[in-house]
Amino acid sequence: MRRGSNQLRLADFNQAVVLDVLRRSPGASRADLQRASGLSPQTISNITRRLIDDGLIRESTPSGSTRGRPSIPLVIDRDGAFSVGVHIDPARLTMVLLDLEGEVRHQRQQRTPQATNPPQVTALIADSVDALIADAGVDRERVLGLGIAAPGPLDVQAGVILDPPQLPNWRNVKLRSDLHHATGLPVLLDKDVTAAATAELRSSAEPPDAFVFLYLGSGVGASVVIDNQVFRGTTNNIGEVGDLIVDPDAEQLEWSGRRGGLAAACVPEALVIQAARLGLLPLPNLNDYLAIDDSCTALCDLAAGGDGGAIRILERAAKRVAVGLGVLVNMLDVPRVVLGGPLWTRLSGAFLPVLPQHVARELVVARDIVVEGSAVGEPVAALGAAELVMDHFLAPNPSALMVGA
Amino acid sequence: MRRGSNQLRLADFNQAVVLDVLRRSPGASRADLQRASGLSPQTISNITRRLIDDGLIRESTPSGSTRGRPSIPLVIDRDGAFSVGVHIDPARLTMVLLDLEGEVRHQRQQRTPQATNPPQVTALIADSVDALIADAGVDRERVLGLGIAAPGPLDVQAGVILDPPQLPNWRNVKLRSDLHHATGLPVLLDKDVTAAATAELRSSAEPPDAFVFLYLGSGVGASVVIDNQVFRGTTNNIGEVGDLIVDPDAEQLEWSGRRGGLAAACVPEALVIQAARLGLLPLPNLNDYLAIDDSCTALCDLAAGGDGGAIRILERAAKRVAVGLGVLVNMLDVPRVVLGGPLWTRLSGAFLPVLPQHVARELVVARDIVVEGSAVGEPVAALGAAELVMDHFLAPNPSALMVGA
Known part of the structure; x- marks a missing residue:
């Protein structure tokens, strides 16, 4: 297995709640976070300290307009974490790199490798993911994971492509674990249309x-x-x-x-x-x-x-x-x-x-x-797959299944 | 307008919460209700007093097995309230009378009146509802309302049958208000398939x-x-x-x-x-x-x-x-x-x-x-319409729209 799995500590539920508030309300103070989350001042203090140490959030400059000791606004650090979304259409492979603020930082589209054996395809996708991350110039350690949007039928629980009529050489391919081994990244697999609807809804x-x-x-x-x-x-x-x-x-x-x-x-x-x-x-x-x-x-x-x-x-x-x-x-x-x-x-x-x-x-x-x-355009399914990965790590109640996380 | 609208006081949210707990957990004590609802002992005491006065619940006999002062189990009074469901199929009119425990107490099916003008049809349905309530031998004052399941397209917000291809003489009929005036009962109108799915789900x-x-x-x-x-x-x-x-x-x-x-x-x-x-x-x-x-x-x-x-x-x-x-x-x-x-x-x-x-x-x-x-059988849409009426009055968060309530 290649190395590359991130070292970010993201499993904590309360931490996810705090991060979720900050994603929706940039500039919230620790007191704001306490009110919004219902957590104790000590817990908020510990969590924000850890998120700052991990580079996921940072302190911003207080506006000088209020009297007394100003509260420090906290904001998401867009370079704090990334996710990769890959959409496998039989003819076109579309990839996006998403940052912590939800912006697409880099994207590429290429012809889908027409390899006849699954290991070859997996290796080619892994190489393309490497190239995407390298071209974007971001820290690979900060890539949370890889989301794959693929045509069905899928066994999403097992992370397996069953027998899509549009991918004749992809019968019962354990794509999720294969790509996890090939990239070292946590991987989730979801259906192309589900990923696309996810991204379209976010853009609504x-x-x-x-x-x-x-x-x-x-x-x-x-x-x-x-x-x-x-x-x-x-x-x-x-x-x-x-x-x-x-x-x-x-x-x-x-x-x-x-x-x-x-x-x-x-x-x-x-x-x-x-x-x-x-x-x-x-x-x-x-x-x-x-x-x-x-x-x-x-x-x-x-x-x-x-x-x-x-x-x-x-x-x-x-x-x-x-x-x-x-x-x-x-x-x-x-x-x-x-x-x-x-x-x-x-x-x-x-x-x-x-x-x-x-x-x-x-x-x-x-x-x-x-x-x-689509308001998103051609990368809609790739973007949705990347968003599902972000949700898995950052949302308090994620639903997607991921291997290696 | 005929008289018949009930005098039961059911608008209170907390009261609906308490009744909902008792419908799900028959035999709960006042202390159980307090724990399940989060309401104060005084509020629970007031609400249960009112529900008992209204005949919707009653005190049951405590089991003598526990030491100390026994808590009194409270149960729904099945005769406390009823609802009527009417399913209008172009050929068959199916009606059920539902009691507060969710049991069908009486039902009838007849040929749908083939009247050419809507007022005549409304009058005939109102007569059938009267006959259903009379035949069931229940107190009309305790009938909460009337639910109508009809073929679409409907304007559910306005309570109007638009122009169902299967009901050629029923164009833009204000069935909800017409039946409210004809029966004196609160009336809701919903689509036949929605009512049917509601009843089927309850029986699942x-x-x-x-x-x-x-x-x-x-x-x-x-x-x-x-x-x-x-x-x-x-x-x-x-x-x-x-x-x-x-x-x-x-x-x-x-x-x-x-x-x-x-x-x-x-x-x-x-x-x-x-x-x-x-x-x-x-x-x-x-x-x-x-x-x-x-x-x-x-x-x-x-x-x-x-x-x-x-x-x-x-x-x-x-x-x-x-x-x-x-x-x-x-x-x-x-x-x-x-x-x-x-x-x-x-x-x-x-x-x-x-x-x-x-x-x-x-x-x-x-x-x-x-x-x-269907596990429910032929009255499935009529039963669903009656259940939607019960929900409207008794569930804490009803969704159905009703006129006259």
Whole structure:
């Protein structure tokens, strides 16, 4: 095992409560912390001393406006701790380094290694994480852990990728423990859509929020936030919507997905098969996710350039996706739909002008429905994974499961 | 307005807390209540005195086994208060009278009045409620209120039935205030599937529970319980699943619903059209919900009697319903599906032997899935409506909206 696990002492519940108050109320004094936490002055004194020693918080300059002995404002030290989020889409690996103030300090995106054996993939991801931390120029000892967002189905309890249809060489991979051994960092594994909804909710301007998040990447998935809570499902596998039928009259594709299903409507593989049928593009090797991804980019470029055939393919895809979103909104009764993921960036130009009215037509109960792109953008799932790691170490009541912590 | 509103003083929060403890822990002493509630001995003394005066609780006999002055056990008086739940399905009106211990004391089912104007319907429901209370032989002064479970879409805030496709003469009916004026009782209005899920959850043996509830009546709807919480949607209109496509190759019916949709798969209207096409039954008047309901009963009887054509219709319906349930389970990641409603009683014989394996085949993530009929049975939505009324008056933090309380 490489070294790298941090030495920060973060297990204490009271300490987490104090840090949580400071994250929400920068500049609070020790007296403020005492009032907010209900802890004794002596406990607050000990905890703040320890947090300062650990470099997680620091004393700021009191404003001179009040009479008497001024109370010293305490603030989070943004360089005090970091977390890394890695989003594994079969075609694109997106990584972010998050600081203690919740800001993304560094990010990178690269092609997902198409290795045929899991140990090779694990090693390549570990190398990319090393490079991310090194490029960011932060102290590796202060990296709390690594969060992985991956397509399902997952066994989140065991930290295992089961058999995602989109990752054919990743059957029963113990990704959490493998990456822990490869990086020396504590690691958590969660579903891509759960991580994405987490980051989207944090960026939300108007809590309490409720929305459906539709993830578009090499695969399609959904998650749901109700009353500011991200639902993950009883086995943490929420949002398998690829088989949802959205077009009963859809053509049969040379493809394993369900005819007329939401996956057949919008995943890159299905779109490039449709484009090849029209002679717009040569059919790529369908066992090669990178080639499929490149073809899909070419298709979106053709549409953006005014190619009629490409535009019709994407318009039809938007209509079909709208049927799927209508089903989710009709079932869950939410006022907002957010779309994101590595494919969304390329589809949004064609989708956004038409999607809201298509979705509105599907609704059984008349309502104003907001349909929009992610406020976070393409790194949404990676950011969510990094936030889940921060929560694990810093929130008083974390829910995520982590190995090595 | 008829008289009948009760005189019970139930608005006090502390009193609700005390009553809630006693509903959960029958036989608690005043000292037990003090410990459980954190209230002062004087407050507990006042509240219990008032609850005894109001006839909501009574003193029981202390067991003589402890030394010293025995503490007096307090218990709920089941005759202290009642609530009425009415479930309006277009074909069947189901009513229950619930006592303070949560037991159904009386119930009745009748054909829903097919009146063409809402005031007439309101008057008929009010008469039925009067008859229910009279037949049960309880003191009308002790009936806390009336809960109505109705098909959506509803404006629950305003207590208005908007324009349910299954109730063609019920557009923008102010059912809550109309029934309050007609009965003199406080009234709440909620969606049929929300009420049904509430009652099913209360009857659940194994909390924390998570399940999808599929309502089968003149229409089809769904609700979802996660972590013991009934989700109602941001506009209280959860579960509009009739348009969910379950069979892309389905026949076009002479009917307004979506071809291949879940409603076309299983509502009585669609089933009797299919039966008439096969010559199994004469086509009933499709503007008459009672005639449709009777035809559907005849179809189910034919299948139970071994008629091949009728059996094939119901088997195909079960397969299609399974596709819809698969979509919901794949999306929401719940371990259990419960079916109920006035049509379920007639379909369960044909559905239950085949439905679990059909649903299992639809699942993307392999799991043990429980597919079963409601533990409550046909009055599930009426019971839930009555429970929502009890909660409104007796629970410390009720959520339902009620007029006249």
